[in-house]
Amino acid sequence: MAKEEGILLSPGRKTRSSSFSLSSSLPQNHRTFFSHTHLELLHGHCHSEESISLDTLTSSLPGRKPQIHEILRLIGPLNSPMLPLLLYGGPSTGKTISVLQTFRYLNRPFVYAGCRTCYCPRILFNSVLRQLLIREKNAGKGSSGARRCEKPSEFIDLLRISLIQVVNALRERNLKLGSEESDRGNMIYLIFDNVELLRLWDKSSTIVPLLLRLSEILKIPELGIIYISSSSPDAYYLCTGSIEPIPVYFPDYSLEDLHGIFMRNQSNPNLYSSFLSVVLKPFYRVTRRVDELSVAFHPLFEKYCDPLSDQCLVLDEAMKRRLFDNLQPHLASSLNDVFWVPSWASHQLKQEGEHRQKRFWKSIRKEASNELDFHMSMSVKYLLLSAFIAARNPATLDASLFDSSGGSNNPKRKRNLQTSLDKKDNMAEEILLKGPGSFPLERLLAIFQCITSVAESMVEDDHFENDFAIENENFQLTSDVLLQLSALCNANFLCKSGSCPLEGSTRYRCTIDEEMAVKVARSINFPLSSYLYRR
């Protein structure tokens, strides 16, 4: 198995390539990138793969022993035909890796095509055909070059031809076997991964029935097909019925299984198991997925080990209690985080290498999250805020909130605002339910002009008091602003909504949430809350 350098690499995140290569240790950053050509090369060099024993197989995938046994039973002994299988279960439950490892143990030729990397039928067909071609080459026969196909009928023809050639090649190879090579059988297996994505490809599709009935259409007994899916089998019932594949269910990991998974390949098992006994149960109530838990545990484990000078210490009860007390406050805040992304400020602190106390650590995190992580120009920020205001406020309030001079300092205006706000009680409920509304372009630009003229007057007042100089930008409606509007659309801060058929003008929606708007407003000292309709 791949060696880790003391960093936790949970099997749920292990790529196929890292589990195949024995001696190279893949750095953690490469885990999500799955290269198609890499897999083809692996198939090409399938002779040099070492096969594993059944014990290694079951011990490397804790909690999956019954499922692996079921798969082995259903696939059957060498050279025995099989009915199609459907493996289903939630995401991150180890379906793909169980199948691939099982095939490594069985040492039988297979072709793997994932419907996530092959995102349209043409790419899926070409990928399957290309892998079969490589397999043919390895079995010793010459090939007639790459074949391309677009339509399902061509695909079935070419697939049939390729499969028959591969099967013949395998049969000939098995006849000429020496004593040191193992018999890999006459059968070839197709594995289709992420089959649930097929349903989204094409609404009036023929691709789902085609793929699910592949074995009936081809009628080749030496072909075995395995489908891997996150949806249950009832998602694949078609209107005109279908022959169902045999389902195998992969339940989510239980607490003991998760414990087993995280304990694998730990440099200090005692320390980690005491850490897990503290941390696993509370997090288990929130989520049971291995990938999310591993992301949450990694920084917590570092904090847990902070007070320890020597990591190889054997822990006694007092020590455990101390470590637990140390960790406790972080636990509560970590439970409420989705994941913690260290900003550049805390990176710098790490590089300085100082040991921070937990209070300061927390304040760093808070400060970092209160600032915007990226730079926007002033007019873009105003534009964004006006979009946010336009989205959140009902249009009828605009007259009370803004006037041509832009000021809401007028006391009479404030009284009017309050009365009009009182009348719209159930508007708050609606806004809560329906979310931010859409607004036409004219309204956006009108609000923009109002608030920037206010800002201009505020800037002139403050100019003599503060040291930093805001350039007196010309906030008139130039074409620059409209260009920046399209830039905001491209960055998905605004998006186009359906246009009203009567008026014909396009409407926009604002997709940022309140947190971000508050951050933007704070960065330019804009009183956002006085403009928002709030209950």
Add this chain to the structure above:
Amino acid sequence: MASEKTLALLRRRLCDPSFVYSAFKSSPNGNYSKLKFLISNTITEACNNSVLLLGPRGCGKGAVVDLVLEDLKSELPEIISVARLNGLLHSDDNCAVKEIARQLCMENKLLFSKMASFDDNSQFMIDMLRECGLAHKMIIFVLEEFDLFTQGKQRLLYSLLDAMQTLTSHSVVIGISCRMDADQLLEKRVRSRFSHKKLLFTPLTTDDMQRLLEHLLYLPTDSSLPSDYLKEFNSNINNILSDNKFKEILDLLLAADNSISNIQRFLYQAISSMHFQTELLTLDDLKSAFSYHQRQPMLDKLQDASILELYILVCMNRLESREQDSYTFNSVMKEYKAIQDAYKTSDNYSKSVCQRAFEHLIERELISFANNRLRNLSVEYRPVRLLLSSQELYQSLKSNASCPAILQRLLNYETYR
């Protein structure tokens, strides 16, 4: 090893559709005999014919056609050529005619050009029909998924059936479809050229079922297995088939789906458990195979959900029971916060964590968006609905060991008293 050979033999049998359906070859009123009679009559009388095979999925239509064609080819080798089309692949006319031309070329060892146009191909087909008619040969067209050919303008069907009307052509068109009303889908002009012969595949009677099981499970006496093992195996099978418990299991299985393919899958699962353990097929194998058929995916998914996800589901159920037609994630969060304020449980999490759990539920298809129109809004504002009933939720909460008792109480309140 005898058991390994048995296992291999049984698996090979079950994965081969022609073997499975050949159990009914010998019955005189069966569809096999009827189809064979029809085709051989057409050959001897040198005329044209068309027939539709209709029946639900997995009842053996394609297998019967294969068996008949195989037998006829062995009896009358030079006379028959077959062109097979599938509605999933060849519903487009260009594609279909090209495929027919290709297959006819392959059978008769002619050169096929990929560049030929639609007109060339259809002209070739007509010429081929004429030539075969003059040479007393027969072309059989097998159209699988026949109902998919009836979409659009039905040009292919019309041209095929029209070409059959000439005196010199000599062909049979066999349509296979799982829609029982496939002939109603034909256009008027096509239907008038179609002889209204239909072979219906009806569900099996209990005698037929018994015959099928014996055909599939008994080992043949002329195989290479040791004879005492053979006798033991066959007598064991006999005992199982006559056991009442087995009959109960079979009834339950067939009550849901009484097609032959269902039995085929059930036996396959039972037999594959022979791989590791025993030498003989036991009733326990059959029982465990049956339990796989009884899985309920929704309840399984609910068992897999974490506690926070269960909270969210319970909140949504409460909102639905108050007959709120459409609610969004924000309303669910409001309900969740209200519950946390009222009961002060330890499961009070922030909005982003709850949103992540909400998105997990959408991935698992326990909840879904109520309509696809508002796709541009973010997840919090789109209306959602539950995909499971209160009964299922209640049942799974009861059977979940680690579920906090408060969830069940919350579910009960306002729904059941």
